[in-house]
Structure formats: structure tokens, C-alpha cells
Amino acid sequence: MKEFALIFRLKDAADFQPSPEQMQERMNWLGSIAAQNKLADKGNTLLPVPGSAKTVRPDNVVTDGPYTEIKEFISGYIVVKAATIDEAVEMAKGNPIFKIGGNIEVREVLKRD
Amino acid sequence: MTAVLCRHFGLKHIETAEDIASDTFLKASENWAINGVPDNPAAWLYAVAKNKIKDYFKRISVFEAQVKEVIKQNETEAEPDFEFNQQNISDSQLAMIFAVCNPNNSAKSQICLALQILCGFSIEEIANAFLTKSETVKKCLHRARTNLRNDNFQIQSLRKTEIQSRLDTVLKILYLLFNEGYFSKTNDQLIRKKLCSESVRLALVLTENSLTNTPQTNALLALMCFQSSRLEARTNSKGEAILFDKQDKSRWDKSLIERGCFYLVNATNGNEISKYHIEAGIAYWHTTPTDKNKWQHILQLYNQLILIEYSPVTALNRTFAFAKVYGREKAIPEAEKLNLKDSSYYHGLLGYLYAESDIDKAVYHYEKAAQLTKSRTEKQTLTKEIERLKEENCR
Numbered sequence: 398m399k400e401f402a403l404i405f406r407l408k409d410a411a412d413f414q415p416s417p418e419q420m421q422e423r424m425n426w427l428g429s430i431a432a433q434n435k436l437a438d439k440g441n442t443l444l445p446v447p448g449s450a451k452t453v454r455p456d457n458v459v460t461d462g463p464y465t466e467i468k469e470f471i472s473g474y475i476v477v478k479a480a481t482i483d484e485a486v487e488m489a490k491g492n493p494i495f496k497i498g499g500n501i502e503v504r505e506v507l508k509r510d
Numbered sequence: 511m512t513a514v515l516c517r518h519f520g521l522k523h524i525e526t527a528e529d530i531a532s533d534t535f536l537k538a539s540e541n542w543a544i545n546g547v548p549d550n551p552a553a554w555l556y557a558v559a560k561n562k563i564k565d566y567f568k569r570i571s572v573f574e575a576q577v578k579e580v581i582k583q584n585e586t587e588a589e590p591d592f593e594f595n596q597q598n599i600s601d602s603q604l605a606m607i608f609a610v611c612n613p614n615n616s617a618k619s620q621i622c623l624a625l626q627i628l629c630g631f632s633i634e635e636i637a638n639a640f641l642t643k644s645e646t647v648k649k650c651l652h653r654a655r656t657n658l659r660n661d662n663f664q665i666q667s668l669r670k671t672e673i674q675s676r677l678d679t680v681l682k683i684l685y686l687l688f689n690e691g692y693f694s695k696t697n698d699q700l701i702r703k704k705l706c707s708e709s710v711r712l713a714l715v716l717t718e719n720s721l722t723n724t725p726q727t728n729a730l731l732a733l734m735c736f737q738s739s740r741l742e743a744r745t746n747s748k749g750e751a752i753l754f755d756k757q758d759k760s761r762w763d764k765s766l767i768e769r770g771c772f773y774l775v776n777a778t779n780g781n782e783i784s785k786y787h788i789e790a791g792i793a794y795w796h797t798t799p800t801d802k803n804k805w806q807h808i809l810q811l812y813n814q815l816i817l818i819e820y821s822p823v824t825a826l827n828r829t830f831a832f833a834k835v836y837g838r839e840k841a842i843p844e845a846e847k848l849n850l851k852d853s854s855y856y857h858g859l860l861g862y863l864y865a866e867s868d869i870d871k872a873v874y875h876y877e878k879a880a881q882l883t884k885s886r887t888e889k890q891t892l893t894k895e896i897e898r899l900k901e902e903n904c905r
Binding site: 421424425427428429431432433434436439 | 809810813816820829832844848
């Protein structure tokens with residue numbers, strides 16, 4: 398089994414606060430992967446709000462958040478176990494994030510020893 | 511009683527302690543048969559045990575005196591000053607629970623030991639509960655006892671650090687002990703109930719000491735209370751299992767449900783959420799009347815539980831809850847993704863999910879489940895269901 402990181406991206410910080418129904422959908426999706434014993438790491442949420450997000454650039458330039466220059470921001474990640482990247486992609490397809498204009502990047506994990 | 515004695519003499523003398531305890535009960539059965547049961551049977555028993563210990567140490571010290579010259583030292587040991595009072599009894603039981611739940615032994619042998627030493631089960635009763643041979647249980651217990659004796663766990667002391675480091679193991683063993691009763695392979699109702707009530711008793715001992723009265727302990731106890739409340743309703747007079755949906759809810763034990771709620775509230779005194787909290791939460795929702803959100807709550811708790819710890823049973827139960835919320839049709843792909851083809855419960859679940867839409871497939875899965883299950887009553891229930899579906903198909 399290989400491991401793949403699923404990286405969630407959202408367009409609008411306003412979508413970051415899910416409604417109870419959205420939360421249930423999200424948890425159902427996560428629970429479904431865990432129920433197949435394919436969740437390697439339940440990951441974390443990355444807060445996009447002011448004060449919780451800064452970007453450090455060369456020459457000690459620090460800006461607030463990642464959203465000044467790019468339109469999307471990373472809202473979180475999980476790590477799944479799958480035989481192939483296609484299987485990981487299939488898992489990602491069921492995520493409700495697409496309903497609110499988000500996307501998921503699937504990346505194979507190369508573990509540091 | 512064995513626990514109190516052992517705490518005093520150390521685990522090395524566990525056999526002696528057990529001998530004295532059983533001698534005491536033997537004497538009681540002789541004496542009480544003739545003179546009737548005394549006013550305070552517990553006090554009577556402990557008084558007799560105390561005398562027997564004195565006799566035992568007198569004998570030992572006489573023997574030791576002839577062999578060794580360190581009589582003085584032995585005499586101080588020979589007159590131990592201890593009391594069988596309530597505090598000592600509950601402390602000793604607690605110490606014994608912690609001694610028995612020794613991670614050096616396998617979970618199974620810890621359970622066997624707990625049943626024998628803490629719950630006073632006979633080897634036959636243990637073998638019966640596990641559906642194994644007495645000989646196997648005997649060997650298992652022998653190995654476990656040797657390990658215990660070699661372990662330097664100090665039963666006399668109940669120090670904070672030791673208790674904290676071992677509490678997780680203790681809770682896990684009590685959890686397994688309870689499940690052994692609740693989901694037991696044996697059809698012997700008496701043994702099942704005894705296993706459940708003994709685990710509740712031991713968990714109660716934990717709540718009596720401030721060091722072990724943690725939110726987790728309370729959550730586990732709440733879980734046990736909620737589950738126990740359904741023990742009577744779960745089987746019919748023939749000992750056949752009654753599925754949750756078909757249980758007579760008036761046979762649920764209301765007082766146990768109330769106690770479960772009490773301990774569940776106690777369990778929220780803290781920030782930690784353990785799997786016992788979530789399982790107790792699930793068990794709580796099961797005791798409530800069906801409203802539109804009930805199964806959504808249960809499903810969300812199962813989602814959390816499966817994130818804490820994967821187990822095939824949790825995965826299957828989660829899918830059942832999913833079907834209750836979103837309908838059987840939508841749950842079928844969820845169930846098939848689990849791919850637990852060797853599990854009778856997996857096929858049982860798929861049989862249930864297909865029963866409304868595709869009777870052939872439902873029958874196929876129920877038949878698979880009946881082949882795979884080891885439980886006789888389970889097989890009967892499944893066979894009945896298959897016959898019912900086939901009849902429905904003919905109509």
C-alpha cells in the first residue's frame with residue numbers, strides 16, 4: 398500500500414466555516430475512508446483567518462495569509478492508504494468540497510526515513 | 511477476600527491467600543448449615559479468615575524457627591496488623607485489579623486471571639464462557655500467574671504514577687471483560703449476565719478511589735450501564751437473540767439507563783474524549799426514542815469512533831447507522847467498500863441492505879453469513895430470515 402496526501406483547497410475564506418450539514422457530509426466522507434481502514438493520518442485543518450496565517454518571503458518580508466497573491470488557499474489535508482494513485486483519486490471524488498468550489502490535490506507521499 | 515490477603519502478603523503468596531479464602535468459605539458452609547447464617551456474614555467470614563492467617567503464620571514461624579535462626583524477624587512478620595475494614599477491602603480490590611491487569615500477559619490471560627482471582631469464577635466457568643477446554647484455561651492461568659509472580663509490581667502501594675500508567679490497561683481489560691459477557695460466544699445466559707455484572711462491579715471499585723475515578727472510567731461505566739439495561743430484552747425465553755429493532759423496550763432496565771446517564775455526565779468533567787465516551791454516547795442514543803435526528807447523532811459518533819480506532823465491527827455498525835440515515839440503497843456501496851468478505855456480520859449487513867431491493871442478492875449474502883457464523887442462535891435467526899425472503903419472492 399502506498400500513501401497519498403489529499404490536500405484541500407478553497408477559494409473563499411467564507412466557505413471555511415461549514416454549516417452543520419456540511420460538517421456532517423465531511424465527516425461521513427472521512428468516516429467512510431476510515432471504515433475501509435484506508436486512513437493513514439486524519440490530518441489537520443489549516444486555519445486561514447487573519448492572525449493564523451502568514452507567509453515568510455526572502456529579505457524578511459512577512460505578509461498576512463497566503464491570499465494576497467494567490468486566489469486559493471489550503472484549508473487542510475489528510476493522508477490515505479491506496480494501492481494506486483487512481484484509487485486515491487476515486488476516494489477524493491466523493492468529498493463534498495467540490496460543491497463549494499474547492500478542489501483536492503492528490504500527492505503520493507515519499508516518507509522520510 | 512483474596513485481594514485483601516494478597517495485598518498484605520504480596521503476590522508471591524497468592525496461592526496461600528486463595529487457600530485461606532476457600533478454607534474460610536468451606537468452614538462457613540459447614541458452620542452456617544448447622545447454626546444458620548450469622549447476622550453479619552461478611553464480618554464472620556473475615557474474622558475466620560483472620561484467625562486462619564494467624565494459624566498459618568504460627569505454623570510457618572515454628573517451621574522457620576527450626577530451620578533458620580532468624581526467628582525474631584519472622585515473628586514480626588507473623589503478627590501482621592491489618593483489618594478487614596471497608597476501606598481496606600476496596601483499596602485491596604483496587605490494588606488487585608491493577609496487579610491482575612498486567613500488560614506482560616496477553617489480554618486473554620488477563621481476562622482469565624481477572625475472572626478467577628477478582629470474580630471467583632471456576633476454571634470450568636471460564637472455559638464455558640470462552641467455549642474452550644478447561645485444560646487450555648488451566649495452562650493459560652498457570653502461565654499468567656508465573657508472570658505475575660515474577661513481575662515486581664507492588665500490590666501494597668497504590669502510588670499515583672503506577673496507577674496512572676496502568677489505568678489504560680485496566681480499563682481496556684474491564685471493557686473486554688464486559689464485551690466477553692455482552693457478546694459472549696456461550697449461550698449460557700447465567701454466565702453472560704455474571705460476566706457483565708462483575709465488570710460493572712470492578713468498574714465501580716475504580717470510581718471509589720479519587721485516583722482512578724477519571725472521566726474515562728466514568729465513560730466506561732456509563733457504557734456498561736447502558737448496554738446492561740438491554741440484557742433482559744436481548745433474548746427470548748428460548749435463548750434466541752432478539753434484534754435491536756424488535757426488542758420489547760419495556761423490558762429495558764430504566765434504572766440502569768438512569769445510572770448510565772449519571773456516569774456519562776460525570777465523564778464530561780474534563781477535556782478528553784476517549785473511545786469509551788463515544789461508545790457510551792452511541793449506547794445512550796440507542797436508549798432514546800426514535801426521532802428524526804437520532805440516527806444522524808449515532809452516525810456522527812461512529813464517524814468519530816472510527817477515526818480514533820479502526821475495527822471491522824465499528825466499520826460495519828457505522829454503515830448500518832448510515833443506512834438508517836440515508837436509506838439502504840445508498841448504504842450498499844458504502845458497505846461493499848468495506849470488503850470484509852470473511853466476516854459473517856459483513857454478509858449479514860449486506861443481506862439486510864439488499865432485502866428491500868434485490869431479494870436474490872439478499873438471500874445470497876444471508877446464506878454466506880449463515881455459513882460463516884459460529885454462533886448457533888445466529889445461524890437460526892439467519893435461516894429464518896432466508897426462508898421469509900424466499901417466501902416473499904414466490905408471492
